Amino acid sequence: MTLFSFLKKPDETISAVFEIGSGSVAGALVKLSYTNQPELLYSYRETTPFRENLEHARLVADMTLAVEHVAKNLGDEGLVHLNFTGYRHHRIHDIFYSFSSPWVLSQTTVLNIKKDTETIITKPFLDSLIAQEQHSFEKLVKEGDSANTFDHDATMIEKKMVQISLNGYPTYNPYKKTAHQIDTAFCMSFVPADIMQKINTAVEKTFNFRKVTPHSFSLLAYSALRDIFHTEQDFIFIDVHGELTDVLIVKNGLLVHTFSFPFGTHTLVRKASRILNLAAIIVESYLKMYVLGKNDDVTNTKIQPIVEIIQKEWLTAFKLAYSMLPEKIALPQTFFIITDTDLEVLFANVLRMSPLGGVIVLSSEPNIITLDDATLTKYCRVGRKLVSDAPLLLQAIGLGTIISHQDNG
DSSP states (O other): OOTTGGGSOOSEEEEEEEEEOSSEEEEEEEEEESSSOOEEEEEEEEEOOOOSSOOHHHHHHHHHHHHHHHHHHIIIIIHHHHTTTTOTTOOEEEEEEEEOTTSOEEEEEEEEEEEEEEEEOOHHHHHHHHHHHHHHHHHHHHHSGGGTTTOSOEEEEEEEEEEEEETTEEESOOTTOEEEEEEEEEEEEEEEHHHHHHHHHHHHTTOOOSOOEEEEHHHHHHHHHHHHTTTOOSEEEEEEETTEEEEEEEETTEEEEEEEESOOHHHHHHHHHHHHTOOHHHHHHHHHHHHHTOSOHHHHHHHHHHHHHHHHHHHHHHHHHHHTSSSOOOBOSEEEEEESSSOHHHHHHHHHHSOOTTOOBSOSSOEEEEOOHHHHTTTSEEOTTOOOOHHHHHHHHHHHHHHHHHHTO
């Protein structure tokens, strides 16, 4: 044993992670390492009920109850499962949350600064830049279109520099270096204070913790994709979940824009359910079988035209949200798509087959990559006898990336 070795951080820790979306809540026990791939040891997902009327208070109550159920499942079934994975005596080291819309409001700011002479980069210099943008964003949160959702105090969960380049060269540690051109992107995210309190209360019924680390799901996804698909400097990430779709646009490795629109997997199922006059749970099963090509011909004859109609509605909503961006950005060639219900192929297909009229795209033949279990398990190990969960895998990869970069300074 070397001197002071007892002060070293453990290389591997077991963490409880929660993914909180608009249509479901998921939780996992994840082994995070500074040197190895993360590993999903146990996972559980609970879908929130389909509601015909999307009242905010009802959605909050459904989400909070789902968080409580997921935490209890991790505390009961998950910890028992660890007994069979070789981690029987490990305690939960950290707790992480990730938030998708509508529970989080995020903004990415890109600054391009040119100096006449080489300037030493210091932490106070960068902090002053971020502080100016933070003040503007806080004002937008409290007075802008989101003021109704963030009607009380808003909790800042992220204020993170996601990339910085000095004289055109990216670096993870800019301090004490000199540059005359500084390009930086940083992300800030807020969650309503009452939402955070409700979630903490639900989790505390099972886990005792002093600290929880919250993130936006979009930032974790960006961190993961930038790391595992490092040759892709320009891409668009589309997360279709519950009642919403979240989109982020990356250019030259920088996260330049995020936006959302109200059309998700629940919307798809709800619309198909109304047309077919069938229960949502049955329609969702039909859709999953349709994706796998396992429906019989009669069922496919009913499902296919309905799917095509709803796909086009989603695409119309996508294009409308794009048109509302403050500046017209040419969308990259590469699209990454993920869903919380294994239906990502439906949204990938409509992007492949339908013209994106009114949207500036760099290629007429976009490269569509579905972030399914098969793709993501290359970068996150999955424990034995465990059903993979793509959003949780992506979250674990993102957390692993952030932790490893922190460890490397």
